[in-house]
Amino acid sequence: MLNQTNNNLIVSASPHIRDMESIPKIMWGVVLSLIPAGIAGVFVFGYYCFYVVFLSCITAVVTEIFILSLRKLPVLNTIKDGSAVVTGILLAYTLPPGVPWYVPVVGSFFAIAIVKHAFGGLGNNIWNPALAARAFLQVAYPVIINSDWRTLEQHGAGKLFHNIAKVDADGKLVDAITRATPLAKEAGADMYNFAQLFVGNIPGCIGETSAIALLLGGAYLIYKRYIKWYVPACYIATVFIMVLILPSKAETAWAKNPFYHIFAGGLLLGAFFMATDMVTTPLTKKGLIIFAAGAGMLTVLIRFYSGYPEGVCYAILLMNTATPLIDRFTKPRLYGAKLRKGTECKKG
C-alpha cells in the first residue's frame, strides 16, 4: 500500500500550509468594491458611462494579453488575477462621463503597456497605472479632461438612466450635471449642498460622484483587510487639517470648508482606492502613514495654489515616486535591536 505512494511524495520547504488569500482574490475583491461607485456613475450620468468603463476594461485586458505574449509570460493565469480589470475600472472612474470613446482606449493602453509592463509588470510598477494614465490623458487631451464638461447629448449619449431629479417640470433634461466640477475655482461657480455631494447628484468624473458608494466600497475593502484603514483615514484627516490652516486665494464660498473638500472631487476615490494600492505604496505602517499624510498635503497645496482644480491624482503620483525613499527610512525594527544598544551602553 505504501509502495504505491512512495514515489510521488511532494517535497518542499516549510511552511506546508498557506493562507486562503491570493492575488486574484484581492483583485476581484477590489473590482467588487468598485461596483457601487460605477452604478452611481451610470445612474447620475447615463449609461454611456458604462460603455466608457467597459471599453477601458476591455482595452486593459487586451493590452495585457498582448504584452504578456510579447514578454513570453503565462497569459491565462495573469489575466485571471484581475489586476488589468482593476486598472481599467479605476482609469475609467477618473474620466469625465462624456469622454469620446478613444480616450479610455488610449489611456488604458498607456496604463498597461507603459506604466505597468514597461516597469516589469504587476508588483514592479512605480506609479499607479490608472492615475499615471489619467495624468497622461490630461496632457494629451487637456480640453476633454479639464474643461470640456459638455452635455451628454453632445456626445451622443442616451438618456436611459438619467437622474429623475435632473428632469424639470416639462420633462426637459437639466444640464446642471454637466457643468464645471464642484471644485472649479472661478468666482460664481456652482456650489452644491452636502446631500447632493453625498448621494452623487453632482458633475464630476464617472467614479467620484457618489460619496456614499465610495464609502461602501472602501468599508468592504477594510472589512476584508485588503486595504489598511489608516491610509484613507490619515489622507482625509490631513486634507481636513490643511484646508483649515492654509490660506486660500479662491473666492468661492466653500474654499475654506474642509467637508466640501472631502466630499467634492476625487478625494474619496483616491483615498480609498488609489492611495491604498499595494504595489505603489510603502510597506510598513509608518511608511503608509507618511505616504497618506504627504498625499493629503500635496492635494490641498495643488487645489489651493495651482492652476488645477483637482490635486488628488498628482498628489498620489508624487508620493508613489517617493515610495522607495519612504521605504528606506521606515524599515521595521529588528526584534530586540534596541535592547542590544542598551546593554552596550551599560557595559560601556
Next chain:
Amino acid sequence: MSFVKSGLKYRTFAGGIHPLDDGKALTRNKREITAPLPKTVYLFMSQHIGAPAKPLVKKGDIVRKGQLIGELQGFISANVHASISGKVVDVTNLPLPTTGVKSPAVIIERTEEDLWVDGANVISDIDSISPGEIRKCIQSAGIVGLGGATFPTHVKLSPPKDKIIDTVVMNGAECEPYLTCDYHLMLDKPQEIILGLKLAMKCIGCKKAHIGIESNKEDVYRLFKNILADESDIKVDLMEVKYPQGAEHQLIKALLDREFKPTQLPLEVGAVVINVGTAFAIYEAVKFRRPLIQRLVTVTGDGVENPQNFMVRLGTPVKQLLEEAKISTNISKVIFGGPMMGIAQSNLDTAVTVKGTGGILVLKGAKQWESHACIRCGRCIDSCPYGLNPSELSITCEAKEFALALENNVMECKECGCCTYVCPAKRPIVHLIKFAKAEIAKQTAQRTVQSQQK
C-alpha cells in the same frame, strides 16, 4: 473562554499568525496510546544539535533497552541509547530524516525480552540530589530539547558563569497547528512535568519559573494552577493562541516582557526555556534513571484515517506508525513535525522517528503553489515576529544579492514561516531565505579557508 468574557487580554507578542483551521481537533481527544514495539529500530548518532555521538557497539552485539550505544563527543552533543533489547544488525550510514544527509546509525533487531539494562529504571531520591548530580543524570540520559530544536539539555542547563538566570520558562504553548502531543502529556503527567521543571530550576540554581500555556488548553491551565496553588515562585499563565507563541523569543516576550535579538540566546535576558516534554524527560531521568528512549508523537492529518498520539520508541520506522494510524492510499506529503516548520519526507522507507519528532503529518492533495512577483502588500512584515522585511529579503535572495540580504538581517531569520503563510503571491520566502543563508555560510567558509591559505 471565561477570560475573554471578563475582558482580560491574554499574554502574547506582536506579529504571528493563526490558521482558521489549526487541525488540532483531529487528535485533541486522542489520549496517549503505546505504539506496538517495533521489530527493528534505526538509531541515529545525530539526533541533536552539535557533534554526532560516537557508536559504542558493533555488528552482532546484544544490547538491552536503555543501554548506551552512542557516546557524546565534545561539549555540545548528546548520548544515544538503545530503545529496544536485541541484536545490533549493522552500524552504517543512513539519510537523516531531518536533513537528508547520510549519517551514522545503529540498527537493532528486537530479539530479546523488553527489559531495562542494569542500572536503569531504579527509583532514586530526588529531594536531596545536588545540582551537579541532576546535570549528570540529564547528560547521561541523552536528553535534548523535545520541542523540536533538539539542543542538548545539559548544555542549556549549564549557563556561563557571567550570565545570571533568574527564571526558567516552561513552554506549554504547542503553537504548531495539528500537534497535540504536548497537550496530552500535560494532561496525563502534570505532577511529573512540574517535578521535572523543579529539577531543572535546582540544576541552574534559580528560584523562579513561569509556565506559558495557550488559551486553547484551558483544562491544562487549570490543572497546573491547582497543583501550583501553594507555590508562589512558579507562575502559570494563559497566552493567546497564535503561532509561533511557543518559540523562545515570543514565549519570553509574552511571559516576562523581555526582548532579545533573534540570533541571541534566552540567557542574554536571564531566562532558560524548556519544553514540557523535556521537563518530563528530566523527571524520568533523575527519578528513575531512565534514559530518553521514547517520546509522544502525534500522527495526524487528512492522510490518516485514525489519527493518534502514540508513545513511540526512538528509531521506529515511520511506515509502521502510519499503518497503525491507517494511512490512506493517495497521500501526497509526509511531514516530520508541524505544518509550519516541519520537514517534508522524500522516502518513507528510510524515515524513522528521532528525538525531535513531535508529529508526523500526512496530507492528501497537498498543494504546490505557483509563486508570483511580490505585490508589496506588507502582510509578511506585519506577521514577522522578528521585525524583518521578508518581502525585500525574498527579492534580494532570489536575485542572489547576498550582500544586500546580509544588510537586511537575513541571518536573523528563524524560518518560522509566518511570512510565507500569509503571502498572497504565494512566494516561497522561507525557501529563498534558507537558500541564501546556506550560500552565505558557504561563501564565508570559503573566505576563511582562503585567508588561512594566505
